[in-house]
Amino acid sequence: MAGHAARLMKPMFPLMYSPIGRIGTNTCKRLQWNHQIGQSCSRLPISVIQPTTVELMQCSAIHTTQILAKKDKGKKKKGTKVDTTTSADTSILDLGEVKRDMDKALEILKHDYIKSLSIRSSHGSLDHIQVETSDGKFPLNHLAQIATKSNNMMVVNMSNFPQATEAAAQAIQQSGMNLNPEVDGHTIKVPVPKVTKEHRENLAKVAKTMCNETKVNIRNVRNKYATIIKKHGQGKSKDVVFKLEKQIQQLLDESNNSATDILAAKTKELLGK
Incomplete structure (x- = not known):
């Protein structure tokens, strides 16, 4: 046993x-x-x-x-944040310059929202519309004089570039702002639509497109300075170069978050929520 x-x-x-x-x-x-x-x-x-x-x-x-x-x-480990107040190596990169360039893109977005997007259409809302011409794409306000004739009508004068009149009218119609332009010679009359739910939603879509374009611009800023780091970081410590890359990536992430917040506020305004 x-x-x-x-x-x-x-x-x-x-x-x-x-x-x-x-x-x-x-x-x-x-x-x-x-x-x-x-x-x-x-x-x-x-x-x-x-x-x-x-x-x-x-x-x-x-x-x-x-x-x-x-x-x-x-669980996924979240990346630790780095200090972006001071450059890891000022001889390679001025971090303040990176931030200023990214902030500039955000300020342009805010300005364009105020100027171009409102519940009541204004002539500023037509400025950013891209018109396809034989010489390439141009903003409408580079080709025409845009004015508000009344609360219910905007007028686009194409006398400086009459050959682009039809293309401009088509671009306005396809802008997503629920606009139905009428061509009269070298003039395009644009009736201002009533404030409907569809109109609000179309404006919100335009706002999102503008925000995405801003994020592309911010990413281009990051890429520009990443090239500078690669060029001037030769012969430097790998740890320093790595930290610089992390610093500009963090600035990119922060700027993208700011752009998203700006879009959220504008969307809320446009949709009346």
Whole structure:
């Protein structure tokens, strides 16, 4: 019988280590083993079969630790932020210049929103419309004189570029602002639509397009300075170059978030929410 008990007492699991300690781990193994052998332990000494309260708590703590460790393993680690107040190497890059260029793109977006997008259409809302001509694409306000004739009518004078009149009318119609231009010689009359839900939604789409264009401009700023880092960072410490790249990437992310916030505020205004 002693030999039988000895065989039963042989560990069935490899030894594990945990913050609880070796004793708690062995106890946990023994509890698993006792559970498996069931009634075969009925003739073993009670101290072998029955765990103490402390041992039960240790076993539970080990299992909890293992479960939490698995959960933490599956989580993505977020990248740590870097300090963008000072350049990692001012001889390579002026970080303030990067920020100014990105901020400039954001200011242009704000200005264009005020000038071009409002619930009541104004002549400023036509300025940014791109017109396809034989010489390339041009903003409408580069080809024509735009004026507000009344609260219900805008007038586009194409006398400086009469050959682009039809193309301009088509561009206005396809602008997504629910406009139906009427061509009269070298003049395009644009009736101002009533403020409808569809009109508000179309303006919101235009706002999103303008925001995406701003993000492209911000990304171009990042690419410009990334090239500078690559060029002037030759022979410098890899850690310094890496930190500079992280700094301009973080400025890009922050500027994109600002552009998204500006868009959200403008969309809320346009949709009347």
